[in-house]
Structures are given as structure tokens and as C-alpha cells.
Amino acid sequence: MKRARPAQVLILGGGFAGISAAMELSRKKTAGEVDVHLVNNENYFVFQPLLPEVISCSIEPSHVINPIRQLCKDIHFHYGTVTHIHLRNQTVTVAGPDGKQSHILLFDHLIWALGLIVDLSRIPGMAEHACPLKTLGDAFHLRNRILTRLEEADQEIDEDARRAALTFVVVGGGFSGVEVAGGINDLIKSVLRYYPRARQTGYRVVLAHAGERILNELDASLAGFAEEKLKSRHIEVLLNTTVVEATPGALIFADGASVSAGTIVCTVGNAPNPLVPETALPNRHGRIFADGYLHVQGFERLWAIGDGALVPHPYRDGFCPPTAQYAIRQGTACARNVLAQIREGSLQPFRFGGIGQLALIGRRCGVAQLFGWKISGAVAWFLWRSIYWSKIPGIRTKLRVAIDWAMDALFPRDITMVETQRTSQLRRAHYRAGDVVFRQGEVGDRFFIIVSGEVEIFREEPGHPPQRLGTRSQGESFGELALLKQVPRTATVRCVTPVDVMTMTRVDFLRLVSTHGAMRKLMEDQMSVLAYSDKGS
């Protein structure tokens, strides 16, 4: 029987799970059988296990990523953010890179490979003052922040302030926390000699963990070894320490103690993807229940894999842990089952017991539990590098990482802080007479204040001439509806004269006016002075 059209398989998310499903599908599909689509909000796949090495400056940021378009050649890649999933219609809405346009993708099979997100807002001050560590941008930012602290400390005259600038606290004693603390320690140790005044003061790296021991996933003796190793490298390990508050210069613990620290890294605080409540798929804390075949529980053509899925462990009670090794195998298994179902063949249950656990503690030291063996020290470090290196997709990336490791052995670490920050979010824009600022039906989250010139607003309806609703000129605004919700524009705005506008997004505006009492008063108080200073300048 010939299929009328290729089956549409849509993968949401380009992490380990999503990418491995996409690669397996493109390997195993026959011509015209399926179209594979993948949506991701970055155009690259991040090899997460190497992020701590980006922070320690031993690998360059761009070397831990792979462009998805080059990695998975035979698929349709959609760069954007999923804003809505309509299960009944079998459609997904994706907002494009410019935020203006959104398009709709149809699916026959939907693979949920979206991970959890980071939410630091549950601890007061944490969202404002701690660095998360989820994306490459986070790693990049943290690396710059550490180096900025060294520059500051080198210029600071006050001894206490210098000590605080040179204190780095990592919250969370899981794999990620331990590896980051080790990475920060390595970095500072190897570059401190370039900061003569900072060196006199010395530095502190503190690992704060809420539990009784670090690396809960590992055997107690290995975790103990790791703790000893961290301590021998002068990393302070605080156990049973719950963080209750963060400020611009300090971290406060449940027992009232505090640490003055210029840098706080937070490796805890996972939260559900906001699409989970919307779709009402069966879930626990935002992780979606899958069955042994990787179907979403109760659904025939929905699949869930990776960190955002709860897959029953095939060999023991409970669920598969949220690690890269499980995500990769789930991706492959899911792709095969999707194809089997399309071909009306028989599905295979997910079978993988894990090969073990590995963690890096710093330069040439690691701990591992592999196939039941416990390994520690330089051997574990070497195993870590070998195993993860073998998993890096793409020859170019493999080569780049190998070169970085070689360079790292030969040269001092790179302490450049590439400042890529652009200017303010309060953007200005300039339009010609006749230009359309936005069009009815486009999605928008910006509103506009006219600095000079005039615009006209009109509504278009099919079969009718455009209906002119009015004009706006200097000092007036338009697009305010966007302040309430990211909705399609209800009218078109066109410039009558050359126009200069100032624009702001909904998020920024809400932040500003959520304290409107102050804002309004301040505006009134300052207006005369500011108006004067404006004229003066």
C-alpha cells in the first residue's frame, strides 16, 4: 500500500534526546516515508557536559556547540520557540526568531524532548544575583563575571571588598555543582598570577549543599573521595547548608550564617516547562509520564523522552535519571518505535540500564562508577574525557575540543572577557514616511512612543477598503495592547511623515510600572528638572 504523503514527525527540543531521535530517524527512514521536523530556540545543540570546561576557560564557548542544520542534514529545522500545542488539531505554533511572525506546524507524531527550565525565583534574591548554568550563554556570562571580579579585586583598595570579590560560591552539590566549583577553582588558580594585587589577598571557592553528602547519585565512598579531593584543592564544602536569601554581595543560610561573595552560581532550581500546564499531559512536577515504549501515557502518537520525561526504569523501581546517557538512548529507541508504528510493525520496549556515573573534580582528577567499578583520580579524569569525547557529535567539534585540550596543556588559560552586551532594551527606531511599523495580524510584544512625526492607524478587512482609525503624533503612543498580552496586532500602523519612535517590550514595561506609585511620583518630581536638562543638552 502506498502512503498518500510522508508521515509528519515533529520533535520539540534540540537537546541530547531530541537530536539523537532526529539523527536516528534520518538514518533509518526510507525515501518519502517520513518528514522529520525539529523545533529549537537556539540554532545549535549544546554539549552540556563540557560547560564546566567553558567556565574554566579550557574549552572555547563555540566548541561545545554544533549547528543543528549541519548536524542533522536530512530534517526540517525550525528556529523558534513553541508557544502553543494543540493536541486535538495536531498542530504546534512556533514563534519565529524576530518574534513578529509565528507559523503552525502539523504533526502525525509528536516527540516531546523539551527539558526542564531553570527557575531561581523561589529563593529571595536568587534570580537577581545568582548565575544559573543551563545554556551556553550562562556559561559565557559566568566566565566573564569571574574574570571581571579578578579585575575588580586587582583595583580595589578596601581589603574586605577585595576578599568578597574573590569569593565564589556554588550552590548545589550534584554533578553540575561539583564540576563547576572544580572548574572555577582551576581557572583562578591558573590565572591569578596575572592579577598581582588580587593574588596577595587570595581567593575562596565554596560549595554549599543542602544534603548530608555531595554527589548523591554516587556510592558514598566515591562521594567521600570526591569531597576529600575538593577539600585538598582548598574548595570549602558546606554540607546541610540551605540557602534562604541572596543579595548583591552575600549569600545567607538557614542557620543565619552568611558568606560575602561577589559571585554566586546556582545549579539547583529546575522548574516545569510552561507548556506542560497548557497541554495538561500527565506529569509530575512538570516531567511527563511515559510508558515503557516511550509513548506519553495514554497517547498513541505522542512520545516523551529526555529530562522532561518520566520513563519507567527497565531494570529497577522508579524512573530513568535525567542524564545525557539515558536521553541519548531514549532518543534512538523512540525514533525506532515511531518508525515501527508508522510501518505497523512491533514496538520494542526501552532497554538501558546505564553504564555508570562520572564526575570531574578539577584538573586531572575525577570520580567514576562504571559497570559496577569504582574509579577515582587521574584515571577517572581520563575516562571522563575519553567517554564524553567519543559522544561529541561531528568531526569538526571533536577536533576542536581535542585541539583546545592540547592548547590548554601547552599555554596559559585565556582570560579575555568578550563583552558582547549590546545597548539598552529601550530601543529607538527611525522610519520613513509611508513605512509600515507593524501590520495587522503580526504578533508583537513591543509598544511604541512617538518621539517625532506622525503615524496613521487603520484596520483591514477582507473585501473592504482599509478603515482609517486615527493618527498619533509626537508624545503619543501606539501598540499598547502588546503591554497586556503577546497578541496579534489588531490594526496596521503606517508613518505619515518621517517618524522616530522609542520602543519597549511588555516584560520591561511591566517591571517598570509594577511599582507605579514610585514611578509616577518620581516622574512628577523629576519632570521639570529633566525637561530642563533635556533642553540644555
Add this chain to the structure above:
Amino acid sequence: MKRARPAQVLILGGGFAGISAAMELSRKKTAGEVDVHLVNNENYFVFQPLLPEVISCSIEPSHVINPIRQLCKDIHFHYGTVTHIHLRNQTVTVAGPDGKQSHILLFDHLIWALGLIVDLSRIPGMAEHACPLKTLGDAFHLRNRILTRLEEADQEIDEDARRAALTFVVVGGGFSGVEVAGGINDLIKSVLRYYPRARQTGYRVVLAHAGERILNELDASLAGFAEEKLKSRHIEVLLNTTVVEATPGALIFADGASVSAGTIVCTVGNAPNPLVPETALPNRHGRIFADGYLHVQGFERLWAIGDGALVPHPYRDGFCPPTAQYAIRQGTACARNVLAQIREGSLQPFRFGGIGQLALIGRRCGVAQLFGWKISGAVAWFLWRSIYWSKIPGIRTKLRVAIDWAMDALFPRDITMVETQRTSQLRRAHYRAGDVVFRQGEVGDRFFIIVSGEVEIFREEPGHPPQRLGTRSQGESFGELALLKQVPRTATVRCVTPVDVMTMTRVDFLRLVSTHGAMRKLMEDQMSVLAYSDKGS
């Protein structure tokens, strides 16, 4: 005669001129003779000639830079921005990386090696919509922008919009403009195959130049060859074309014609460094007049070198051109003269006639005029790479660039867009009771609105107990003086309770309220709705 203390030599600026002066000084000085200080607002030196290759993705951003602390080991490096030069007191004020603290450096000799800055504001819309190309951040941003346009075009349904997204205009036909246009063209040509829908539409690269011919610095026949080569690579060259306006989607020319373009790169628009008017040093358009020994005209212990200096050309009328080769030699010559003057020896006039000019037109093609010879094509390209490669400081950077070139020959170009943008400028912060938000005397350009909690404000004077001026609580604000000018804080603010604040910088605030008519009205109109939606969320 023994010197009482080492002479303080202070270099402003870490470009080619400043770095080469610093390196020569540390090579030639004897122990205890001079202390060399260098101030720069980035902690690295940018090898500018390679920026176009960063845009074309054949070299990685971090490979064209060198950390100054590692490059010049025997100097005192100060990371920060020069805010004030006091010639009479022989001091320079430097604002540190956090913007809070500033410190004062004394000098016996001051070397002005600050370049010109970019000011796009003279053409309406240019500052808002064109990408400059001066810093590494600019190159990084432009590279991401080009790739974003490809992603957009691949998703865009409207043919006109897709064509506009795939049009790239470079303004200015000097070396920089020609090299960037060539780089953009190379990049798109080599990666377009990953964007199947964009490929169907095709792309345009346009070079718009105000003069009668491109590459004015070169011989007419070579410039003609370059123009032919650009055209044969399908880059459109528009001569006698003056840009008068830019909008979010188009560039408008003096003759009324326009080009719809998603990306505008501006390589013209140099402006004086803001410190020039303040110091009132002899200058023309912000470039400081130096004499043949590189003294600032009329000053014994002030020196000026590099792009920001007007040094009389030793072999012909006029001044040395603002190129890397002159800057490097001026740096070295200046360093020697400074030492000679300190040692009371005789100074040598600056002697360098230039070795020639080189420009890249794109992959394996260049033009050159060297020692009187004219060279074009692959030979010029090879010469370009050899000569500039030999000038790259530091073995590691040399190696990295060589590896990138080799990788570029072997692998497809890297199309990852690393999004390093952080969130809004409207920052929030959280403080504990007792924390000091800012201290009297610190420099600040932020003001604060209290979201919750209470602060107290007091003034400290030596010999007196702190004088309490009052308190501020929820909905009120403090630090407003910073809105008018970046001045030292006149009081200390300390939290009485835990406090959450929202902060904003002067620049952002002025932008917002400079159209205050709109803002106030909008606030009043929206307040009830927003207050409601706030409570609801």
C-alpha cells in the same frame, strides 16, 4: 645620579599603538627606571585586521584577541574607562569595571594612544538600524545578525520580505567596507545550502560608497581590479551614492532611491574621542597634532600616537594614515623617545614610509600595493595572510588563527549563533536588613525604586556621627541625583528591613522620559489595567 623613584609612564588605549609602545617600553627599560601603566576599556587587545574574517565565520571571535595582562607582562594594567585627564596635576581618573569606584593615576609621561570612536548619529536612523564595526562585540553581533536573517528568510512566507531579509548593504568603500562586503558574501555563499527555502530566493550583497571609486588609498588600476572582482562575485557596487536615511528595513540614498535590506553595516562615521574637547589639546576633528618626535605639539611630556594622532608624514606632505602599520611603528618610536628623554639622551624623529597597502576581496582574492609593486588575486590574498599572520602577537593566537584557517579549508563554516544577550537593563536587586545599597562618595549612575521594604539615608562627615536624613519605603525612590549626572553619591543608603528594588541607569531613564508627555499619559491610562493584571498573576 640615582633617581628618587621610577618615572611613571601612562599609556591610554590598548590598540596597536598603545600595545606596541607598552611592549617596547617593557623590553627596553632597565630595572627600577620606569613603571609602565596602561589603561584600556577591554581587557584584551583586538587584532582589528581579522575582524572581517570573524564576520565571515572563518576565524572564531576569541582568536583575534589577546589578553593584555598576558601580552604585556611587565606592566601595570588598569581595566576601565578614562573619565578625566588633569594635565596640570598630571593625573588621570579611571572608572573601574563595576562603574562604582574610580581611581586616580599619576603620570610623568602620558602617551595618548586612544583611537577615534564611532558616531553614526549624523545620518537619521543610522545609529538605530546600522551595525558599526569597531569592536569585537560589533563583529560578534553582526555575525549573529546575518545568520538570524538566514533563519528568518527560511521561515518567511512573503517573497518580498524574504528578499529584504536576504539583502545586506555595506556603507563605505574603504578597506573595511570592501573586506566586510567580501566576508559577508563568502559566508552566505558557503552556508546558504543549509537554508533550503532561503536558497530559492537568492541573496544580495550591496556596497554603497559616496566617492567616485572604492579603495581611495590604492592606485586607481588596483581599485578598478578590486571593483571588477567584487562584481564578478555578484557583489553590487554603488558609487557616488550618499546615504541620507536608514529605517528598520531600508536604506535611502540622496537621489531618492532606496534598498530594502534586513542588514545594514556602516563602516564610516568616525568621531572624536569625548576626552579631546575636555583636555583642549591641539587637534583637528579630534585627532591630536603631534610633532616629528611624537610629542603632542607644545608639550614636553605628552605624546600622541595611533589613529587618534596627526603625525607629520616623514617622507611626504600631510600626515601618517590611520593604519595598523603606522600605529605599530609609532608605538615603538614613541617608547624609545620617552626612554631617551627620561635618560636625558637625544630623541629620534619618527621615520617610516609605509610598506604598502593590502585589501582582501573575499575567499582567495586580494589586492596589494607593496614596495611600489601592484599585486592582485590569490597571490595578494596569500601575502595578506602571511603579513598579517606574522604581525599577530602571541604564539597561542598565531596558532589558533592558523588552525582556524586550516579548519576552514576542511570543514563547512560554523553557523551557530551564540546568544549571549542577558535580560533587561531594568535590573532588580534584593538586599538584607543592614546591607548598604551604596555609600557616600561612590560614583553611581543608577537610581532605585523600592518594590518592598524600607531604607534609611544618612550623611557621614569626618569627625561627626552619621546624620540620619530620613527613610524611604515601598513605592518611593532614592539615588535620583544619578539621573542628572554621574556624580559621587552625596549620602549613604542602608536597608532597615529586607529590601527589593528595581534599578535603572541614567541613560535608560532619560531615554524613557525624554518623551514624557506620552509616558505620563500612557501610565495613567494603563495603570488600572496593569495593576489588575499584576494582582492576577
